[in-house]
Amino acid sequence: MSLYSLTLHDASEKLRKREISSQELIEAVFQRISDTDDDIRAYLTLCRDAALAQAKQADRRLQQESTSSPLLGIPIAVKDNFLIQGVRTTCASKILGDFIAPYDGSTVARLRSAGAVIIGKTNLDEFAMGSSAENSAFFSTRNPWNFDRVPGGSSGGSAAAVAADQCVAALGTDTGGSIRQPAAFCGIVGLKPTYGRVSRYGIIAFASSMDQVGPMTKDVRDCALLLEAISGHDQADATSVNRPVPKYSESLTGDIKSLRLGIPKEYFTTGLQPAVEQSIGAAIGQLEKSGAIIQEISLPHTEYAVAVYYIVATAEASSNLARYDGMRFGHRAAGKDLTETYMLSREEGFGPEVKRRIMLGTYALSAGYYDAYYLKAQRVRALIRRDFDEAFKHCDAIITPTSPTTAFKIGEKIQNPLEMYLSDICTISINLAGVPALSLPCGFDAGGLPIGMQIIGKHFDESTILRAAYAYEQQTHWHKKKPRLNQP
Numbered sequence: 001m002s003l004y005s006l007t008l009h010d011a012s013e014k015l016r017k018r019e020i021s022s023q024e025l026i027e028a029v030f031q032r033i034s035d036t037d038d039d040i041r042a043y044l045t046l047c048r049d050a051a052l053a054q055a056k057q058a059d060r061r062l063q064q065e066s067t068s069s070p071l072l073g074i075p076i077a078v079k080d081n082f083l084i085q086g087v088r089t090t091c092a093s094k095i096l097g098d099f100i101a102p103y104d105g106s107t108v109a110r111l112r113s114a115g116a117v118i119i120g121k122t123n124l125d126e127f128a129m130g131s132s133a134e135n136s137a138f139f140s141t142r143n144p145w146n147f148d149r150v151p152g153g154s155s156g157g158s159a160a161a162v163a164a165d166q167c168v169a170a171l172g173t174d175t176g177g178s179i180r181q182p183a184a185f186c187g188i189v190g191l192k193p194t195y196g197r198v199s200r201y202g203i204i205a206f207a208s209s210m211d212q213v214g215p216m217t218k219d220v221r222d223c224a225l226l227l228e229a230i231s232g233h234d235q236a237d238a239t240s241v242n243r244p245v246p247k248y249s250e251s252l253t254g255d256i257k258s259l260r261l262g263i264p265k266e267y268f269t270t271g272l273q274p275a276v277e278q279s280i281g282a283a284i285g286q287l288e289k290s291g292a293i294i295q296e297i298s299l300p301h302t303e304y305a306v307a308v309y310y311i312v313a314t315a316e317a318s319s320n321l322a323r324y325d326g327m328r329f330g331h332r333a334a335g336k337d338l339t340e341t342y343m344l345s346r347e348e349g350f351g352p353e354v355k356r357r358i359m360l361g362t363y364a365l366s367a368g369y370y371d372a373y374y375l376k377a378q379r380v381r382a383l384i385r386r387d388f389d390e391a392f393k394h395c396d397a398i399i400t401p402t403s404p405t406t407a408f409k410i411g412e413k414i415q416n417p418l419e420m421y422l423s424d425i426c427t428i429s430i431n432l433a434g435v436p437a438l439s440l441p442c443g444f445d446a447g448g449l450p451i452g453m454q455i456i457g458k459h460f461d462e463s464t465i466l467r468a469a470y471a472y473e474q475q476t477h478w479h480k481k482k483p484r485l486n487q488p
């Protein structure tokens with residue numbers, strides 16, 4: 001087996017037994033990137049020199065200490081909306097095209113202290129707004145399973161990099177599905193933690209009441225290990241919650257006897273691709289065979305989720321993105337006075353989708369429309385959240401498809417924003433409610449594209465969804481399939 005295709009837990013074991021060194025592993029991964037990234041285009045920036053220096057250090061630590069950190073010496077990629085001190089951080093926007101981050105964000109700092117080696121920054125939709133990675137101001141990333149297809153978004157670069165073995169694991173962010181939908185499209189595991197579980201300090205804000213950082217990995221064990229490393233209270237983020245971090249990897253027992261799994265009928269109605277429906281059906285059958293109790297539930301306000309999300313998210317975005325004024329950050333145009341400089345900088349710096357969201361959000365917050373749109377959306381958001389509270393009185397976790405379809409063609413939806421927005425229909429409610437959810441591979445369609453199953457949990461109950469996911473993964477082989485990268 002090539003070094004670059006190792007999982008995090010296998011690589012960690014080999015490093016510890018000194019069968020391999022971190023330097024060898026990092027070299028193998030950079031070689032893999034140089035062999036495949038002309039086709040896939042997952043990375044915006046590579047940190048080769050810094051990574052090799054960190055690998056050397058990790059090797060020294062591995063010789064000296066018997067450390068308990070499973071991340072020591074492991075190559076990790078992060079989405080390009082994470083700040084890394086001294087490294088270009090673009091958020092896939094021209095407005096931050098030359099921006100060098102002045103400090104490390106909290107998750108990056110945690111990765112470093114766990115000994116992980118950060119190898120590069122991955123492509124995304126500009127400011128994490130999108131579902132296909134096509135909104136990047138620089139280039140589109142391709143799906144490793146089929147280069148004509150999108151990898152999903154907005155964390156499309158991270159998902160493609162994990163699927164193509166261009167890193168051992170990656171981090172993404174998820175505001176409305178941006179970890180889970182690309183994980184589903186690329187056939188990997190992705191988890192959006194409970195809002196408040198992981199610090200948001202040092203990630204570029206999109207919609208602050210929903211943004212959350214999470215792991216994107218080759219299997220469920222890796223996901224648990226990476227989540228453990230990045231979770232926990234952070235004084236620098238007032239929304240991070242001060243609760244002990246469980247040993248997530250210890251919840252991977254393989255035992256789901258009597259676990260009550262709810263199937264919300266609202267997620268199985270319109271627009272589901274038949275292959276997705278069949279795979280999820282089969283996966284539910286498998287979970288039942290393993291001892292889970294399956295029951296139908298209802299999340300009655302699901303139909304409003306997309307509308308509510310696109311008011312709340314755009315409102316928050318319009319406020320968060322006001323800071324890009326050409327004065328303090330990034331691109332500055334040469335206007336004849338201050339106002340024109342503001343206007344031109346933003347005109348030149350932002351792409352069409354970002355402008356659309358700023359306008360929608362500003363409109364929703366404007367004096368005459370605030371009550372009709374923003375306030376109303378907040379009220380419906382409360383109802384959506386209540387749906388989950390109610391459902392979790394009857395079940396321990398909820399199973400749905402992650403996306404109604406498999407990866408769509410590059411160019412297919414980019415001209416039609418509404419259609420693009422609808423591709424998040426299965427993931428968005430989860431962010432509005434703040435609960436955690438994971439996507440894992442559960443099959444392929446006739447064209448060989450991966451299908452993802454979503455497992456949703458109670459607030460701060462990542463352990464149960466990881467346990468269910470692991471039990472399923474143990475019984476199946478989907479996560480072991482790899483894309484063929486020498487496509488015509």
Ligand code: GLN
Nearest residue numbers: 128129130175176177178
């Ligand atoms: N696709 C959704 C959007 O465009 C979600 C994005 C995200 O989770 N960052 O807003």
